[in-house]
Amino acid sequence: MKILLFLPELTLLLGALVLFQLSVAGADGRKARLTALLFAAGAAVFSLVCLGQQGTLFFEALRMDFFSQLVKLILALGLVAVLVIGRELKDIADGVRPEYYLFMLCSVVGLMMLVSSAELLTLFMALELSSYCLYLMVPMRDDRKGLRVQMEAAVKYVIFGVLASGIMLFGMSYLFALSGSTHLPEMVPVLAAMLDNPAVLVGIVMVMAGFFYKLAIFPFHFWVPDVYQGASNETTTFIASLPKIAAAAMLIKISTLAAPGAGADTLVVLLTLLAVLSMFYGNLSALVQTDIKRMLGFSGIAHAGFILVGVLTLDVMGYAAALYYATGYVVMSLACFLVICNVSRNGENVQIEDLSGLYQRAPLLALVLAVGLFALAGIPPFVGFMGKFFLLTSALNQGHLALVILAAINTAIAIYYYLSVVRVVYTAEPESRPAIGLNIPTRALGIVLVLIIIALGVLPGSALDTAAMAVRSLG
Amino acid sequence: MEQEYLIDLLYVVAFFLGGVGFALGPIIISLLLAPRTRQPQTDTLYECGMQPIGEAWVRFGIVYYLYALVFLAFAVDVLFLFPVALIYAQEVILGSALLDFIVIFLFIDTLALAVVYAWKKGVFQWERRV
Numbered sequence: 319m320k321i322l323l324f325l326p327e328l329t330l331l332l333g334a335l336v337l338f339q340l341s342v343a344g345a346d347g348r349k350a351r352l353t354a355l356l357f358a359a360g361a362a363v364f365s366l367v368c369l370g371q372q373g374t375l376f377f378e379a380l381r382m383d384f385f386s387q388l389v390k391l392i393l394a395l396g397l398v399a400v401l402v403i404g405r406e407l408k409d410i411a412d413g414v415r416p417e418y419y420l421f422m423l424c425s426v427v428g429l430m431m432l433v434s435s436a437e438l439l440t441l442f443m444a445l446e447l448s449s450y451c452l453y454l455m456v457p458m459r460d461d462r463k464g465l466r467v468q469m470e471a472a473v474k475y476v477i478f479g480v481l482a483s484g485i486m487l488f489g490m491s492y493l494f495a496l497s498g499s500t501h502l503p504e505m506v507p508v509l510a511a512m513l514d515n516p517a518v519l520v521g522i523v524m525v526m527a528g529f530f531y532k533l534a535i536f537p538f539h540f541w542v543p544d545v546y547q548g549a550s551n552e553t554t555t556f557i558a559s560l561p562k563i564a565a566a567a568m569l570i571k572i573s574t575l576a577a578p579g580a581g582a583d584t585l586v587v588l589l590t591l592l593a594v595l596s597m598f599y600g601n602l603s604a605l606v607q608t609d610i611k612r613m614l615g616f617s618g619i620a621h622a623g624f625i626l627v628g629v630l631t632l633d634v635m636g637y638a639a640a641l642y643y644a645t646g647y648v649v650m651s652l653a654c655f656l657v658i659c660n661v662s663r664n665g666e667n668v669q670i671e672d673l674s675g676l677y678q679r680a681p682l683l684a685l686v687l688a689v690g691l692f693a694l695a696g697i698p699p700f701v702g703f704m705g706k707f708f709l710l711t712s713a714l715n716q717g718h719l720a721l722v723i724l725a726a727i728n729t730a731i732a733i734y735y736y737l738s739v740v741r742v743v744y745t746a747e748p749e750s751r752p753a754i755g756l757n758i759p760t761r762a763l764g765i766v767l768v769l770i771i772i773a774l775g776v777l778p779g780s781a782l783d784t785a786a787m788a789v790r791s792l793g
Numbered sequence: 794m795e796q797e798y799l800i801d802l803l804y805v806v807a808f809f810l811g812g813v814g815f816a817l818g819p820i821i822i823s824l825l826l827a828p829r830t831r832q833p834q835t836d837t838l839y840e841c842g843m844q845p846i847g848e849a850w851v852r853f854g855i856v857y858y859l860y861a862l863v864f865l866a867f868a869v870d871v872l873f874l875f876p877v878a879l880i881y882a883q884e885v886i887l888g889s890a891l892l893d894f895i896v897i898f899l900f901i902d903t904l905a906l907a908v909v910y911a912w913k914k915g916v917f918q919w920e921r922r923v
Contacts (some may be wrong), residue, residue, distance in 0.1 A: 338906065342913045
């Protein structure tokens, strides 16, 4: 049954249509949220059911293999988590909530099509679908101070996004001109044969630029701090989690175009440089932040550098480690943003000092945040540690000694700013800050996220095997 | 081969000269034939023969902007229908004629949703917005 291949996307598209009807009928935010949650849960169930399905769709423009099905499952589960975290949408006007959820579902459809695309134009369309929805979600925040920071964030996001898309299209034109096809399976053998031609490498790097932008790798990172700060907490939760894993998956897919060999050395050197620059830039800038969303934004740049370490090894274990780490990163950032969204009373941004005494005000939130930050810092037994460990081992196996040393130094820098937040949470006095009540779904989600972070860290074997199996299915 | 190449080149040169002629011709003809007088109209802006009314620095109603956006929803997408229109009558694209029809209908229908949305949100009500 071919429809099974496309069932999660279809569910979400149907959800988007229903939300459209709700918006036209003028329904309130509660109904819209329930609809979005229902269809997201449906998509998650269908992705799980269809996990083993494989095949091609739409004139082979979409190719569903285990790799894409696995990432689709993670995306659908992540969407459910984002909807639970943003169940109150404190900073979005009630009148535009149906549209807000509509764009969120459409964006995930775009990401799902992106990871299963096997054709350059489809890939570009899917990327733009997911990006445009995000561009629209950013300025939907209420204008509380009259400063229009959300507009500034949205404009920066759009302009940098269009620039990255332009570079990517230009790179695609190179690859098409050299291989005579836009279908990736037909391009791989042709391009692999002429990898010593500099135009191939330039094309591949330019196509990668689109995903560097999504993942916020160094020269394409400018939007991150301002968009994280200007968008509402719930929107930032979405931007900081789901697109990252899709972008990491696509970087892996694109880099399989350049099989390891004589010509690929330049690519590896370039990616190494970008990874190191991202790590240093992200970590050093995060040291001085007072707004926690900005801090997590800069730390996201550093983590993107780590994911790149796995990609640049150009072998299966490195790719698997990158996928494992990206998944872990999604869970870790969801845990941190769960806390931020709940600490923020009316949807305002959260400063690090606002977290003072969180341990007394909401012990569960304090625990979730501590686990999330410990994991991001890379402290055992959490997923962040195992992810970094696998990434650095696979890089060392390929002989990137200098890169491994620099990455290890970065881990040390990062520990400082993550743990200073934990210090504020556990040792500072709450003063006049009130206790925070939590509803049951949020509590449950917090506990589930903590358990996933620990489980992925303690028992990484099967997760890594699954990731390796997924990467091999790209073959 | 060589001769063919030269003839092709000749065509290009001929068309190029023709183009230049068409561009320069009116200027030369008007230089030769136009009456050399100077009237108040000579110094006014040329607006396709219309009398200019007022200045160009006036404020437009934002309502026009919304109309332009709705227009855009169709203007660009019509381009995507041209390739379909070219081969629709001759061959079956997706396996059966019915399927083709449904897919194209869905495409246009999705575009129509944009207008439904604008309509329901009151874009077509003509009122001043500040």
